[in-house]
Amino acid sequence: MGILNVTPDSFWDGGRYQHLDAALRRAEAMLEEGAAIIDVGGESSRPAGSV
Template structure:
């Protein structure tokens, strides 16, 4: 999976991908390098990152997904926990919803996932709803029995 963050503040490549043609070329290179999925994210979820409105996230990811859907042949994934963004992304050409909230951060997300018929990636996450960018992870990373606690 090639990760394409179109955010100014991602911990891995924040600010690196801003111009649409550059973004598309980066995705093409990822595919040439062997990526069989391109994952597009429009909101940094690193600890301490600012929460982005759904409107801003839509402005960041939808033009990218539309362009990628025309230009690359591998599946496109949308990395979001917002149902409205996921729905628009699937309409724009994404075939996978990658939700770091595990379907818990937006009450409409499970319905959007089901109705979209997209493939779904759910991340295990112990954060309380809507607090995805908490700096102090504290007890959220401690497990007594990892298998039992995750399942």
């Protein structure tokens, strides 16, 4: 399983995958690395983040 955060304020990766081309490249890499499922995070859960 791979986790792909696509929010601009992601606590984990700092918004590195918020643009479509970057997100697709990372998803493809996860699949090549053996991920059978990709969980796409569309809302940040960082501490003190707004919802």
